Amino acid sequence: MKYLNSVVGTTHVGLAFGPGIPEFIAANDRLVDYVELPFEQLRHAPNLASIQDSIPVILHCASLSVAGFVPPSDSTLSAIAEVAERTGTPWIGEHLAFVTADALECGASDSNAPTSLTYTVCPQLSDETVRRVADNLSSLRRRFSVPLILENSPQYFVVPGSTMSMVDFLRNVLSHCDAGFLLDLTHFLISMLNTRADAVEHISLLPLERVVEIHISGLSVQSGVAWDDHATPAPPAVFDLLERVLERVRPRAVTLEYNWSSSFPRGVLQKQLNHVRDLLARQ
Amino acid sequence: MNAGRVHAIIAAGLANPQMLERWRQQPGLLRGYGVDPAEFDLDALWKAAGIAVKVRHNGLRGDLPLTFRLLNVTGLEIEVFASYASERRGRYSDSVGARASDFLTFLGHWLDPNRREHAILWDLTRHEWALAQLSRAAPPAPDATQFSWSELDAASVPCLRGEVTLHVMRSDPRAVAAELHERSPQLHEVALANYRFCYWRVGEEPEIQILELDELGFYLLSLVDGRNSTGELSRKLGGGSRPGRALLRAIGELAAMGILTFDAKPKESADAGSSG
Numbered sequence: 391m392k393y394l395n396s397v398v399g400t401t402h403v404g405l406a407f408g409p410g411i412p413e414f415i416a417a418n419d420r421l422v423d424y425v426e427l428p429f430e431q432l433r434h435a436p437n438l439a440s441i442q443d444s445i446p447v448i449l450h451c452a453s454l455s456v457a458g459f460v461p462p463s464d465s466t467l468s469a470i471a472e473v474a475e476r477t478g479t480p481w482i483g484e485h486l487a488f489v490t491a492d493a494l495e496c497g498a499s500d501s502n503a504p505t506s507l508t509y510t511v512c513p514q515l516s517d518e519t520v521r522r523v524a525d526n527l528s529s530l531r532r533r534f535s536v537p538l539i540l541e542n543s544p545q546y547f548v549v550p551g552s553t554m555s556m557v558d559f560l561r562n563v564l565s566h567c568d569a570g571f572l573l574d575l576t577h578f579l580i581s582m583l584n585t586r587a588d589a590v591e592h593i594s595l596l597p598l599e600r601v602v603e604i605h606i607s608g609l610s611v612q613s614g615v616a617w618d619d620h621a622t623p624a625p626p627a628v629f630d631l632l633e634r635v636l637e638r639v640r641p642r643a644v645t646l647e648y649n650w651s652s653s654f655p656r657g658v659l660q661k662q663l664n665h666v667r668d669l670l671a672r673q
Numbered sequence: 674m675n676a677g678r679v680h681a682i683i684a685a686g687l688a689n690p691q692m693l694e695r696w697r698q699q700p701g702l703l704r705g706y707g708v709d710p711a712e713f714d715l716d717a718l719w720k721a722a723g724i725a726v727k728v729r730h731n732g733l734r735g736d737l738p739l740t741f742r743l744l745n746v747t748g749l750e751i752e753v754f755a756s757y758a759s760e761r762r763g764r765y766s767d768s769v770g771a772r773a774s775d776f777l778t779f780l781g782h783w784l785d786p787n788r789r790e791h792a793i794l795w796d797l798t799r800h801e802w803a804l805a806q807l808s809r810a811a812p813p814a815p816d817a818t819q820f821s822w823s824e825l826d827a828a829s830v831p832c833l834r835g836e837v838t839l840h841v842m843r844s845d846p847r848a849v850a851a852e853l854h855e856r857s858p859q860l861h862e863v864a865l866a867n868y869r870f871c872y873w874r875v876g877e878e879p880e881i882q883i884l885e886l887d888e889l890g891f892y893l894l895s896l897v898d899g900r901n902s903t904g905e906l907s908r909k910l911g912g913g914s915r916p917g918r919a920l921l922r923a924i925g926e927l928a929a930m931g932i933l934t935f936d937a938k939p940k941e942s943a944d945a946g947s948s949g
Contacts, residue, residue: 409735459677491684492677494706505684509725514676522676546724547717549683550708551674613751615717617724621734621741650731653738 393478394424394446394643401641401670403663404448406605406620407431407438408649414656415445421663426450426645427477429470430508442477448603448643449479454530456540457513457523458488460504467533474536480642481536483572483603485510486523486563487543512543515552515559524566539570539602544618545581556581557592570602573641575631576609576624583609583616593631598638606632606666607647621651623658629665636673644670674708682706683718690722690759723755730754732769733776736805740798742853746860747790756783777802792843793863800846803838803872807881811836814876815934822925827904827915831897831924834934835875839895842868847883873932884930889923897933 394402404424405411415422424446430453432438441447453466474482487510493502513519523540531538540563545556554562556578564571573596582589606629608622624646632644644666648654682703686693693715696703700710727750734741744750757779766772780798784791814835843865852858869891871884886894889910896909903924907916916924927933 458680488680488684491680494681494685505681505688507684507687507725509728511680511683511687511721514674514679516676518676546721547714549679550712551676551679610745610750612745612748613720615720619745621731622745650728651734651738651741653734 391442391478392444392446394448394480398642399640402643403666403670404643404645405659405663406450406607406645406647406649407441408620409652410654411649412441414659415441418660418663419445421660421667424448424643426483426647429453429473429482432473433469439477447477447479448645449474449477449482451482451484452487452510453489454484454526454538455487455489456484456526456530456538457486457519458490458526459522460488460490460492461526461529462490467530471533471535474534479536481539481570481602482534483539483541485543486513486540486560487511488513510543512545512547512549514549515554515556517553517562520559520562520566523563527567527569537570539572540564540567541572541574541605542577542581544574544577544616545584546615546617547584555585555587557587557595561595561597564597564600569600571597571600572603572605573598573601573635574605574607575628575635576605576607576618576647579628579631580609580616580618583611589627589631590634593634594638598635601635601639601641603643603645604632604635604641605645605647606662620647620649621654623648623655623662629669632666633669636669640673674712678707682708682713686715686718687722687725688763690719690755691762693719693722694759719755719759720751722758723751723753726758726761727751727754729765730772730776733773735769736773737798737801739850739853740794740801743794743797743849743860746853746858747794749790749794753780753783753794773802773805786843789865790860792865793849793860796840796842796844797846797849799840799842800850800870800872803840804881807836807838807872807874811874811876817928817931817934822921822928825903825916825921825924827902827907829903829924829935830899830901831903831906831928831933831935832899833894833897834932835873837894837932838872839891840870840872841891842870844868871932875931884932889919890927893920893923894927894932 402423404426405422406426425441426448429449429451454462489510490504490506493504542560579589606624608619608624610617610619610622646662697715703710744753766775784795786792844863845868848863852860869886871886874881896906903916904914907920908914
């Protein structure tokens with residue numbers, strides 16, 4: 391098994407796991423330092439772990455509901471801990487979001503079972519959520535042998551009761567929690583576009599010194615809203631933000647997330663991996 | 674506004690978008706949860722539900738790559754998947770194949786054939802699905818038989834050679850596919866007309882042939898089942914029990930292509946029948 395030799399001051403460049411990615415890595419091993427594997431896929435298909443025979447793995451997760459009010463099950467926590475241990479991941483990247491929520495009363499649902507979405511949703515951006523994140527992290531970190539780092543969510547709609555911007559929310563969370571930051575540049579750009587804010591102006595307001603990992607992916611504008619799209623190349627604006635961030639901080643990893651479609655152009659993937667490496671080399 | 678309650682409402686709406694419609698029509702239901710309905714952008718939530726379901730169906734991209742591109746290029750992505758999410762109410766099949774089948778079933782009754790982009794989408798989706806299904810293992814096909822259409826008679830029983838999928842379409846999906854491979858697809862240049870396509874694969878040969886048929890050939894193939902004689906096919910197509918020259922010639926042409934064959938040579942089957 392391969393493990394990431396995460397030396398301070400070194401930035402590794404990797405790909406999110408998806409259809410066609412193992413074949414791409416096999417043909418372009420010099421371009422890719424690691425693959426980011428979702429815990430949920432590993433849980434469903436444990437044989438995916440065999441990829442670690444040829445390349446290191448960083449674990450990504452969408453099950454902890456870090457910003458939510460319904461905790462994950464003990465079996466889920468144990469499973470994540472076991473996978474983290476087995477893969478030797480240097481950290482676990484988790485979304486600053488909720489995945490599960492309390493059931494609604496008033497006859498809206500036939501059961502009291504929480505609503506589990508299987509995907510992450512941007513939480514209410516409020517002091518209450520900030521406190522909840524801090525409490526959740528405090529109990530969650532006791533279960534894992536590696537740090538949790540928090541990924542910013544894309545903001546697709548105004549969550550009622552929100553009292554702060556995404557930037558202020560991230561600043562507040564990171565000031566209350568001793569956690570690293572997984573800065574998803576595309577999610578950030580999406581949030582700025584959807585709230586009519588200036589991404590270039592606001593990126594500098596983030597606690598960039600806390601950035602451990604960076605995510606890059608595409609986005610699509612449909613029905614007047616910008617949406618995350620891992621089947622489309624990241625636009626130049628995302629790389630512009632990357633360049634600005636790299637002027638301030640040296641993350642330990644940069645992950646390209648093009649894991650939705652096996653027909654994502656291989657030439658584009660090579661070009662973008664090389665571009666990221668060029669930007670890193672310049673800093 | 675209590676964050677946990679807000680998350681509960683959002684999650685319920687995303688999981689079952691029909692709830693969003695109920696709340697739209699009866700805002701008092703939201704008040705019953707202790708929240709101000711005006712604070713909830715139900716339209717935005719509906720769109721988010723669509724995007725979430727689209728991501729959930731990423732497994733279909735392998736078989737329907739251009740369908741997804743078309744949905745994106747035409748701006749139909751959110752509308753289609755949000756409507757699909759409303760219909761499914763959070764219940765989805767486990768396998769990719771079953772999800773694809775469910776999705777096609779939904780498109781079949783949801784799309785409006787009078788809307789140009791809907792018609793093109795329906796054609797392209799069926800085109801890709803036909804190719805995907807035929808590309809999977811195919812049972813062995815009988816050998817082609819060499820004969821002239823003049824040897825056919827009412828007792829001849831044609832059978833399909835290989836696997837066939839038939840579709841009536843308003844556009845040529847191959848032209849649509851060609852546009853979608855361009856950086857800026859010019860879908861308005863795709864002509865709409867009446868097309869009858871036969872997707873055909875013989876045994877384990879890798880190539881899937883796409884034949885454009887005339888009306889007679891199309892409906893003839895749809896009726897061939899290895900049991901109907903030529904005379905019976907003639908009756909089903911509105912003719913008499915004695916097949917006319919046009920029908921016999923059509924069968925002969927399809928046999929010459931290799932898509933039809935006969936268990937025994939025509940005339941031989943008639944002789945065999947008369948000897949008993």
